[in-house]
Amino acid sequence: MNTGPDSMEVKLPDSLTSKLGEFEKRLCLMETVGAVSGGLCGMLLTYALMFASDRFWDTPGWLRIPLSLVGGCVFALFALRWTRHWLLRRRNARDLAKLVQKRYRGMGDRLLGVVELADSTIASPNVSPALCRAAIRQVAEESKEYDFRAAVPVRAPRVYAVSLLILLAVALIPLAIFPRAGWNTLLRWVMPFSPVQRFTFVSIEELPDEQVVPHGEDFEVRFKLNKDTWRPARASCRLENQPRIRTRLIDGMGVFEVPGQTSPGVLVVRVGDVTKRMKIIPVLRPELLSMSAEIQPPSYLSRTNETIAIRAGRFEMLDGSHVSLVGVASRSLGQVGWDRVQVDPAQGPGPSAVAEDVDTLSPLAVEGNKFRSPSFSGSAPARCVFAWRDIFRIAGAKPYVLNIETRVDEPPFVECRGIGRAVAMLEDEVLAIEVRAEDDYGISELWVNWSDVGNKERGLPEIDGTSSLSEGGPDTRELMNTFSFSPIALRIPEESMVSLAAYASDYMPGRKPAMSAVYRIYVLSRAKHADLIKNRMEALQGLVEDLAREEEQLLQDNVELSEMPANKMDEMSSGAALKMREKRERLHARQLSNIADRAQELLREALRNTRISESTLGEWSEMINAMRGLSANEMSQASDSLGSAASDPAERSEQLDVAIELEKEILKSLRASERGMNKSIESMLAMNFVNRLMLCASNEGVIGSTLKELLPKIIGMHVEDMPADVAKETVALGLTQETTGREVEYIRDDLSGFYNRTRLAGYDEVRREMDESRVVERMAELADRIERNIVVESITETVTLKEELIAWAAKLRK
Known part of the structure; x- marks a missing residue:
């Protein structure tokens, strides 16, 4: 293994x-x-x-x-x-x-x-x-x-x-x-952190980030789509929480009609896949705060340029001036246009005389919130129209229309105050005349001129004088001064009629001086003035006499009524007759008060004349007071009694008797006033003879002294050989002598009439002496000798006549 x-x-x-x-x-x-x-x-x-x-x-x-x-x-x-x-x-x-x-x-x-x-x-x-x-x-x-x-x-x-x-x-x-x-x-x-812009199928052009719109007014938001991108048929927008607004696109262009806004907000615009936000800023429309005119006057006035404020869309300018119009708006302007058309003053420009769209008007230079028109001549009426837009391209509410009227340089207006068109004054009085001239375009000088009216025909020296009152300048619109008209200072003889007028010159080349109304001043002698006073007193005496007759008739009617049986008087229980008589009595009281007022005015006039005696003036004053008292007391009481009698039948008889007694006193007082006035008139008439004789004597003295002055120049000359000025003065002396002779003749005739009225022997005696001395005929012969240059005899005769006239005046004064 x-x-x-x-x-x-x-x-x-x-x-x-x-x-x-x-x-x-x-x-x-x-x-x-x-x-x-x-x-x-x-x-x-x-x-x-x-x-x-x-x-x-x-x-x-x-x-x-x-x-x-x-x-x-x-x-x-x-x-x-x-x-x-x-x-x-x-x-x-x-x-x-x-x-x-x-x-x-x-x-x-x-x-x-x-x-x-x-x-x-x-x-x-x-x-x-x-x-x-x-x-x-x-x-x-x-x-x-x-x-x-x-x-x-x-x-x-x-x-x-x-x-x-x-x-x-x-x-x-x-x-x-x-x-x-x-x-x-x-x-x-x-690259989420990079600023890569989102691609959209829709591209909006011409839609700004913000739009300034008129405050509270509906406005439009216009936009346009890029032609190279998708173009939807509809678009919508919404402003803050307000309802959505939709619109239809035509050729890639759309318009949103947005309601007026009063506060800023954000408008969200949606078109396809693109959304854009626009800030809406409401502002008030630009207003024209002021309009002024810078005027260059014509050169002949030598005046500096002036600036005037224009009100109510209208102003006047002098013909020949040049003007430039300056306007100031409520905020900075972006565009201003104007137009100017001349108009027919009789027809006016009509509603469509000028265009009113800023884009169709001529543009003007703009600097901030100001604009200025070119300078133009005011040779004819014109109508100007101005339209503007501000820097936000918001137009004004409406164009400003300005009507320009031209006026010619009228002559100065000259007037005299403190004097009537015809006045009378005494030789030693002074008449203060307020002379005033007015001209919008400068007054150069103000003066007065006076001259006689018919002195030559009446044998009085001719009069012609001028007095410069004030000098003005190109900017002087009014000149005023007081001219003291004194006959003595101006060597104007008594009984002269003077024509006086004020004159003013302006700067218009070749124009004649402007003249005031012509005033007539009659320089009265004291004798003539006293005679006028006497005539006015006679008129008042006639009124008193008429009033006395009416009062007497009223008394008689009341007496008849009082004597009427009681049963018959009761038939007039209505008292209509007594009521009517009450009204008549009150009317008499008012008439007497009016006569007293006129007498008071006459008294003030008489105080000017030293030839009227103080005693006569004192009597007038007492008489006026008596008439006032009579009107306020007795006449008023009589009216009250008649009224009581008319309203109360039980006391009618008693009140009527009271009224009758009062009317008797009234009638007595009126007769007394009538007699007093008659006495004053006779006294004045008598004094008037003295004054008239003394005036004629004064004339003879003036004629004699003047002849003495001329004697060395004209002795031995024929009338045809005398110098023209001397011959003229000699003729004037002859006329004066002739006029004096006629006055003496009038005095003699008036003495005859006065004697027949008063039966005063002294006046008849003087009249007979005048007839026996042939004074009227001698004066006529003296006038003839003066005109034929028989000087020595004339001088002697003037002395004799003067002495005789003074002697006759002395007799009448006694």
Whole structure:
């Protein structure tokens, strides 16, 4: 028996080893297929998920990174498992037998046993090698009936492979159809940390990241799709939590009509597989805060340029000026347009005279929130329209329309205040005249001019004078000064009629000075003034006389009523007649009060004349007070009594008697006032003769003194040889003498009438002396001698006439 080492060695037969080798090869193949398929399935699945996700939204980084990591990790797990089984810890015969055992349970157990017997590391030393070899041969013979390759597990690899094919189809078909989308997703999957932009089948053009819209107004969001990309038929958008808005695309263009917004928000636009976000910012429309005009006046005005604010869309400018319009908006502007058209003032521009779309208007230069128009001439009325958009391309609510009116440089307006169109004044009085001139475009000078009216015909010296009041300048819009018209200071004789007017000149070349209204000033002599006062007093006396007659008639009616029998008086129980008489009495009271007011005004006028005596003025004042008291007291009481009698039949008789007694006192007082006024008139009339005679005497003195001054120049000359100015003055003296003669004639005739009225002998005596002295005829002869240049005799005669007139005045004064 062999007891050597070879006799103890137990090996697996070649046939069995070959079958295990075939099993191992097939197992390696299946596990390799499974590992590759499984790893690729993980990668393809995550790639497909990312591809699908990118179609609906821009897969964010927080999701792209996990998808890429999961795909890589799955592939790594399969690869690690295969490496561990086939590279790091490759299976031995025992491991292979265990795998066969899972397929063939009985055969597998015997195969595992013989593999362990052949493994010297685990074989028992008490086991006979021969027996082991015999067992191994027996198992080897039995194994011939089994196909170990069928024991290789193929389900998992097959599942992985089928899944791989399916995923390949899912991934490769879109990749083949949409290669750009597939490669874009692959890049984003491979490089999840890189900023690779998502590919979309739809590409939106002209959709900004934000849009500024009018506050609270509906607006449109317009967009356009790239012509080289997919163009869906519909699109939608949504603003914050508001309802979704849908629209139809036409030729790749769409418009969303979005309701007005008052607060910022994000608008999400969805078109196909693309989603874009746009920030919506509502702002108020740009407003025109102010409009001003920078005006360059015409050169003849010599004025600096001025800037005026425009209100209510209208302003005026001087014809010939140049203007530039400046506007200020509520925020920075991006575009401003304007247009200007001349208009017919009679017809107006009409509703479509100018365009109102900023794109169709002429552009203007813009600087921030300001704009300025070119300078243009204001030679005719015009209508300007301005339209604007801000830097966000939001237009103003409506265009600004400006109507420009032109005005010509009118003459200055000149007026005089403190004077009526016709006034009378005394020689020693001063009339303060407020002279005012106004012109929007400058006043150069203000003055007054006066001249006589008909002095030559009435034998008075001719008058012509000018007084400069103020000088202005191009910027002087108003000149005002007071002109003191004093006949004495201006050497204007009594009884002169003066025409006065104010004048003002502006800067318009070739224009005549502007003139105020013409005012007539009558310089009265004191005698004439007293005569006017007397005439007005006579008019008041007539009113008092009429009132007295009416009061007397009222008294008579009341007396008749009081004497009426009681039974007959009762028939008038209504008291209508007494009520009417009450009204008449109150009317008389008002009339008397009005007469007193007019008398008071006449008294103030009389105070101006020193020729009216103080005693006469005092009598007037007492008379006025008496009339006021009579109106306020007795007449009022009589009216009350008549009213009581009308309303109370029981006391009618008593109240009527009271009224009658009062009316008697009223009538008595009215007659007294009438007599007092008559006395004053006679006194004034008498004094008027004195004043008139003294005035004529003064005229004779002036004529004589003037002739004395002219005597050296004209003595011995014929009228035809005298210098023109001297001849003119001589003729004026002759006319003055003629006028004085006529006045003396009037005095003589008035004396005759006054004597017949008063029967005062002194006035008749003076009249007879005037007739006996032939004063009227002598004055006419004197006027003739003056005109014929008989100077010496004329001087002597003026002295004689002056003395006679003064003497007659002295007699009347006594």
